[in-house]
Amino acid sequence: MKRILTIAAAALLTFAATAQNYNVLDEVTADRRKAAGMEGPYRFEQSTLTKAPKGYKPFYISHYGRHGSRYAWSSRTYNILHRVLSDAHEAGLLTAYGEGFRSRYEDFYEVPLVNTGDLVELGCRQHQGIAERMYKDFPQVFKGACKVEARSSTSSRCIVSMAAFCTTLQKQNPKIDFSFESTHVGMGVIAPPSAPQEFRRRFRGMQLSEISLERPGDFSRRVVDYDGILGKLFTDSSFLKDYEGGRTAFMSEYYSFLGNYPNYAPLELFADAVTPEQLRGMWESANYGSFFSDLNARYSMIPLLEDVVSKADEAIAGKDIAADLRFGHDYILEAFCCLLDLNGCGTVPEKADDVKYWFQSYNISKAANLQFVFYKSAGKPVIFKVLWNGAEARIPELEPVSGPYYAWDSFKALAAGITEGREIK
Numbered sequence: 001m002k003r004i005l006t007i008a009a010a011a012l013l014t015f016a017a018t019a020q021n022y023n024v025l026d027e028v029t030a031d032r033r034k035a036a037g038m039e040g041p042y043r044f045e046q047s048t049l050t051k052a053p054k055g056y057k058p059f060y061i062s063h064y065g066r067h068g069s070r071y072a073w074s075s076r077t078y079n080i081l082h083r084v085l086s087d088a089h090e091a092g093l094l095t096a097y098g099e100g101f102r103s104r105y106e107d108f109y110e111v112p113l114v115n116t117g118d119l120v121e122l123g124c125r126q127h128q129g130i131a132e133r134m135y136k137d138f139p140q141v142f143k144g145a146c147k148v149e150a151r152s153s154t155s156s157r158c159i160v161s162m163a164a165f166c167t168t169l170q171k172q173n174p175k176i177d178f179s180f181e182s183t184h185v186g187m188g189v190i191a192p193p194s195a196p197q198e199f200r201r202r203f204r205g206m207q208l209s210e211i212s213l214e215r216p217g218d219f220s221r222r223v224v225d226y227d228g229i230l231g232k233l234f235t236d237s238s239f240l241k242d243y244e245g246g247r248t249a250f251m252s253e254y255y256s257f258l259g260n261y262p263n264y265a266p267l268e269l270f271a272d273a274v275t276p277e278q279l280r281g282m283w284e285s286a287n288y289g290s291f292f293s294d295l296n297a298r299y300s301m302i303p304l305l306e307d308v309v310s311k312a313d314e315a316i317a318g319k320d321i322a323a324d325l326r327f328g329h330d331y332i333l334e335a336f337c338c339l340l341d342l343n344g345c346g347t348v349p350e351k352a353d354d355v356k357y358w359f360q361s362y363n364i365s366k367a368a369n370l371q372f373v374f375y376k377s378a379g380k381p382v383i384f385k386v387l388w389n390g391a392e393a394r395i396p397e398l399e400p401v402s403g404p405y406y407a408w409d410s411f412k413a414l415a416a417g418i419t420e421g422r423e424i425k
Helices: 007-012 014-019 024-030 075-090 096-108 110-114 121-137 156-172 216-223 226-233 237-242 246-263 276-316 330-340 352-358 408-419
Strands: 057-066 147-152 177-181 323-328 369-376 383-388 391-393
Touching: 024 276, 024 352, 057 121, 057 276, 057 330, 075 096, 075 110, 075 237, 075 246, 096 110, 096 226, 121 156, 147 156, 156 177, 156 323, 216 246, 216 276, 226 237, 226 246, 226 276, 237 246, 246 276, 276 323, 276 330, 276 352, 276 369, 276 408, 330 369, 383 408
Parallel strands: 057 323, 147 177, 147 323
Antiparallel strands: 057 369, 369 383, 383 391
């Protein structure tokens, strides 16, 4: 799965080259939702679906969805901003703008702090909209009395997301028979690295020592306008060195807050904190950090890949099941997409500056999702396609049967190659 590109090799990757997004920085500058990366809300974008080959009809969907919009996932985000701003105020180190920002923040942060990690109203609406779209696009899958199995992370925001999604499907067809699961043992599939220790499996990942990419901290210091961003808040930001992680850690939480709060509050509340160009640099740093962590984490998603394959095989073999729905987290979905190299996002370029052209964290927004949609035709092999946030995705390592459609047997062979010899006993 690992592809480290040279200039010559890149020229030979005909599809992969088309997957590169050289306009990504312009898009991030123009759209604060994208600049928020994984903290941004789901974007319901229009996409045209390619008609299946003649005679093929959809019959089964295998899905993985991130929970919807929430408050910050960690109380540290709110607490570190409160502590730093309060300490700077007491020390007389806030600028006039910083004092105003602090006043707004102090009036704002206590309710989000209490609700840390909880799903917000927008998060429910996102999953309702995605479920409606799934049913509208593939009514044949959910026709008549059918069964749907839904499994969730043990996190409450994932459970509520699952409820919003499934109740919406049932409104479309009251005959759907649902089964639900949210267990710690089940985390071995829904969020493998977070499974109980006795159920956690280990896999060989990439050897980071063999990859010459710049370390995330060095990259961040190069692309983020630390002086400009901090200088707007503080007359002297050197005091941040006394906090755990220093100004790098503060900047990370500041970016997380600025990207996340529009999920549950008006955008204009803190929109003046950084310029679009400064937010772009913060996004590029966070985007690179996520990709860098996925170099090793992607192979931890093998249990999820195995589950997708085994459940699909059961449906193909005749099990009475219309869909398997899974509800989990961003760090699972992003690593899983890299494991499959969807749209080339798992490509490992030679230069850190090129990562953003292959991997964009805003594709793992709140409520981001994958849908493996399966089709059959009498006497013909089963085929499928992958929808990533509602748009047809490509698997560069496979030759499509037609358009975005792939032979299921070819995918299983690819999956076997990914998993072979990876588990550490």
